[in-house]
Amino acid sequence: MPSLNKILIANRGEIAVRVIRTAKAMGYRTVAVYSEADHDALHTTLADEAVLIGAPEVSSSYLNKEAVLNAAKATGADAIHPGYGFLSENTDFSEACARSGITFIGPDANAIELMGNKRQAKIAMLEAGVPCIPGYEGADQSDEVLLSEARRIGFPVMVKASAGGGGRGMRQVDDETSFLENLKSARSEATNAFGSGELILEKAIIEPRHIEIQVFADRQGNCIYLGERDCSIQRRFQKVVEESPSPFVTESLRQQMGEAAVRAAKSCDYVGAGTVEFLVDRDRNFYFLEMNTRLQVEHPVTELVADVDLVAWQIMVAEGQPLPLTQEQVSLKGHAIEVRLYAEDPADNFLPQTGQILDWQLPEQVRVDHGIQINQTVSPFYDPMLAKVIAHGHDRETARRKLVCALEDMKLLGVKHNQHFLSRILKEPVFIEGHATTAFLDQEFSDDAFNLSEASLMESSALAAMAFFHLENPGHDKQQVWGATRFTPWHYKLHCDTAGEGQAFQVSLNVTEKNHYRIQSQDQDYSLTLLSIDDQYMKYSVNGLVQHCDFVLLDDQLHLSTLQGNTLWKNQTHAPAQSTEFAGDGRVLASMDGVIIDVLAKPGDMVETGQTVMVLEAMKMEHALKARVSGTVETVSSTAGDQVKTRQCLMEITAVEAEA
Structure with missing residues (x-):
């Protein structure tokens, strides 16, 4: 070649x-x-x-x-x-x-075609003797046949897009009553994401491990595996944390799965980098899930423990060169853990976010694969993943500890993200002990687990007032401000953009002596000593404890980052009074920038609270927009295909009072 x-x-x-x-x-x-x-x-x-x-x-x-x-x-x-x-x-x-x-x-077209279709791939794996999950992979895609097959398999079942991955077009259906609704949604999402609405069904394996094997093959007939990756921690079937090696996999299981993965690759004359994914139950029985005929998002953990560059290998194999290692020469050293940094709001059901990157400071001593820079805009058109943060250590605990510190030290302002959520995962005892399965997030994190505590919000409001005070009184005017403010507090009305409609804080700031402040937020008092401050960084002491925070002001909005989490503040001290928006009003608002792909209610229709009335597509996923009141649809201002902006009013519903 x-x-x-x-x-x-x-x-x-x-x-x-x-x-x-x-x-x-x-x-x-x-x-x-x-x-x-x-x-x-x-x-x-x-x-x-x-x-x-x-x-x-x-x-x-x-x-x-x-x-x-x-x-x-x-x-x-x-x-x-x-x-x-x-x-x-x-x-x-x-x-x-x-x-x-x-x-x-990449691989040849025939391998892509075979393994890119879950239905065909599963048939091929059964023929190759690779263990597979019981299910249905037939050509008849009618609702009636799929429902009949789901009954035969037994609920709960997994509905999966045959042509795709990444959690799109995938639903777990626990009982027959919701099967057809989930079928329609999965088929629609699969069609929009992959251009094919073909589906397969599989028996849902409850609380499995998601283990994948990295394989690599050349045109000389060599095929090897490079250990495994544990990708069990997932949200909505999208991987969040990956590590290698798996704390669950034994040497014997690693060899069995590795050899099965090589058989899978050889069955389709595979060339290049590929990943064979398995589900592993609590008894360490493993079942073929799918084969990805490409590099995986989580490939860095394999690179770090195997000390290889998989992209370099891809290029070498594409030029016709043989693999640089044999199976006997593969050596795995240490442990690597990767987390995916997403533009999403964990406190608002992980809703994808858009915005401008205002500050981006990378942590040291870890690998960060990213594609962002300051002033870049995160748009609604693509996947919300911003970066991957990967730590390597001589053992699992060292890698985990390094990754926690890296996440806590990383600075990203301008768009909401899941940085602190990732840090919390790594500090959960179940994860530390290596016992996390695909059910981990559902079991260990409650619905409100990602909201900042009231105490953390009040402390953040005090820091926000301090930042606003500094930004309003820069440089040489400070000495005069300190004197004038000693006996006359500055009052701030601050609004925090939390999930829902946000939260208002009344904050007062007094200068007790130079660089010493008394700040009162709601009913909580803070005595703060300011050690240093500039336009984006504040170092301070509270009760002898030295801490710091980062902030950026843009368009009257203050983006604040502390160890407890990121918050967004608006100074409404001098803003005119506005009518309050309640969570239960009759407006249906766009949750983010995106495209309306379905309108499920028309003027005159009666709808119930929580009923899906529109479907919005953004960042490669579908988002259900629900009625916040029961009542009659009065106006519908958007149709399928419309591009909409965040918080744009799409529908108005006149509420009806519940009967006594």
């Missing part, structure tokens, strides 16, 4: 950045592609060249095969690395690359 010279990366975000860095380190020229929404993205500045390929929507840009191939031809790229997601498992794209004389850095 010919030697490669220039590689186009047909992806975005952290994986595009990660591939570019390895390719450049190996001496290849690199080309980035980007949509109009990603004009300020990091991957466009790191590559040697960058090509605009279309509008923000993925169908017009990152999923536009012709635009990507034209970019390769225009820049003289002789290879394309697809990353993961988007075109990475697209058979037509792989074949189009071959017809254009461009090397596709």
Whole structure:
């Protein structure tokens, strides 16, 4: 096979950045592609060249095969690395690359086609003798047949998109009464995400471990496995924490699963990097789940424990070179843990978030794969994952401890995210003991577990008042302000943007002596000594305990970061009085920027509290918009296909009073 010279990366975000860095380190020229929404993205500045390929929507840009191939031809790229997601498992794209004389850095089209379809893959695995979960993978996709098969399998069952992954188009259905509703939702989400509404059914294995094996094969017939990754901690079937090796897997089980994964790869003449995923029950019986014919999001933990660069291996194999290691030479050392940093609000049911990155400071002593930079905008068009933070240590506890410190030291302001939620996971006793299954989050975290405590909010309000006071009285005016404020407190009316409609705080600030303050929030008093402060950082002492926080002010909104969590404050001290919005009013508001894909109520319809009346698609997921009151639909201001903005009013409902 010919030697490669220039590689186009047909992806975005952290994986595009990660591939570019390895390719450049190996001496290849690199080309980035980007949509109009990603004009300020990091991957466009790191590559040697960058090509605009279309509008923000993925169908017009990152999923536009012709635009990507034209970019390769225009820049003289002789290879394309697809990353993961988007075109990475697209058979037509792989074949189009071959017809254009461009090397596709990935497996051959026949392997992608077979393993990219869960129904066909499961049939092939049964033939190869790989253990599989009982289920239905037939061609008849009618509701009647699927319901009949679900009854045969026995509830609970898993409904899965045959053509996809990442939790989209997947539902656990616990009983027959909700089966058809979940079937419709899964089929719709699968069609929108993958272009195919084909589904399979599987018996739901309760509280399993999700264990996957990294395999790698070359064109000389060699195929090896590089240990396992434990991906059991998931939310809505989306992985949150991954580690290698698994604290649950024994040496014997590792060998059995590894050999089964190699059989799976060889059964389809696999070439390149692939991952065979298994579910493992409490008795360590394992069952084939799926094979991903690409690099995985969580590949860094394998790289750290095996001391390899899997992207470099992908490029080498694409050039026809043999694998650099045999199975006997594979050595796993230490332990690695990865967490996924998402733009989402854990306190608001993990709703994906958009916004501008105002501050981004990376922690030390860990690996951070990311694709963001200060002033970049997080848009509603793509997956909300911002970065991956990975720690490696000589044992599991060392890796865990390093990762906790890294998360607590990391600074990200401007958009809500799950940083503190991740830190909490790593400090939970069940995780520390290595006992977490796929049921971990449901069992260990209650619905309100992610809201800041009232005490933490009051302390944050005091710090917010201190920051506003500083920003309103900068530099040389401070001496006069200290004197004038000693006996006359400054009063602040602050609003915290928490889940729901937010919360108001009345805060007063007194200067008792230079650099010493008394701050009262609600009924709580704080005596604070200010040690240092600038426009984004405050160091202070409370009762002899020295602490610090970071903050950024933009458009009258203060983004505040402390060890307890991030909060967003607005100074409404001088704002005119406004009518209060209650959670139970009749308006249906867009939960975030996105596209309306279904309208389920029309003017004149009677609806009940909690009833889904619209479906919004954003960040590659569907979000149900529900009525907050029971009543009659008066107006509907959006239709399917409309682009909407956060908190835009989409429907109005006139409430009816409940009968006594």
